[in-house]
Amino acid sequence: MKTKGIILILAFIFFSSCIVKSLQPFYTKDSLSFNEKLVGNWIDHEKGEWTVESIKTKFEDDKKQGIEISKEELAFLETYEEGYYIKYLSKEKEAGFIAMPFKIKQHYFLDFIPIEIEDEEINSLAAQHLLKTHSVAKLNINSNKDITFSWLSEERIKDLFDGQKIRLKHEKIGFQEDLLLTASSEELYAFLTQYTEADLFKKYDEKNRKWKSSDKLHLTKTNAKP
Structure with a gap:
């Protein structure tokens, strides 16, 4: 895939309405922290x-091949050079994301934003009604070939709002009243910093009075070195 394809912005809804979505990125520029361990092929x-590539490396490879880079692409690189291009294939449907890695203390996070999707069922008019929002996942690097993504759960955030434990600008949108955070990146990062040590990335099981697994994916590297 050529670098130009990265900049094609298409609408996409990731996973389901259960993950928290935001108009603004969850990171601040000074919190960005690239980790080479994430690059590679995963299942x-x-x-x-999952195919994870360095955006900066993709541009460098294009340059070596003599591919001309436009002003728009250079501006894109300046903004996202510390990020990843992620291709995700599930049930024969493919989607592309920009994922920006950042740290809070010793913890790694990824800010996801969709940029490409293969879905012939979405017509052009419907696609224009879909928001291109950010989501955030906590990244646990268990080993060089074993990682976990844990997305921030909308259920957990609603619980905090209902309990008046947080104050973040937000709206409820659409007939399903999906939660959309409208706070600034600085406010979102401060919020994540405050709740990183808590069970923010887990769901509460009211019946058993305990936290249970959230929107989580466990990935194993398919091209890991022994």
Whole structure:
């Protein structure tokens, strides 16, 4: 895939309405932290296939091949050079994401934003009604060939709002009243910093009075070195 394809912005809804979505990125520029361990080919426990590439490396490879880079692409690189291009294939449907890695203390996170999707069922008019929003996942690097993505759950955030434990600008949109955070990146990062040590990336099981697994994917590297 050529670098130009990265800049094609198409609408996409990731996973389901259960993950928290934001108009603004969850990271601040000074919190960005690239990790080479994430680069490679992965397969998750639901048989989804993930290809993770460095955006900066993709541009460098294009340059070596003599591919001309436009002003728009240079501006794109300046903004996202510390990020990844992620291709996700699930049930024969492919989607592309920009994922920006950032740290809070010793913890790694990824800010996801969709840029490409293969879905002939979405016509052009419907696609224009879909928001291109950010989501955030906590990244646990268990080993060089074993990682976990844990997305921030909308259920957990609603619980905090209902309990008046947080104050973040937000709206409820659409007939399903999906939660959309409208706070600034600085406010979102401060919020994540405050709740990183808590069970923010887990769901609460009211019946058993305990936190249970959230929107989580466990990935194993398919091209890991022994």
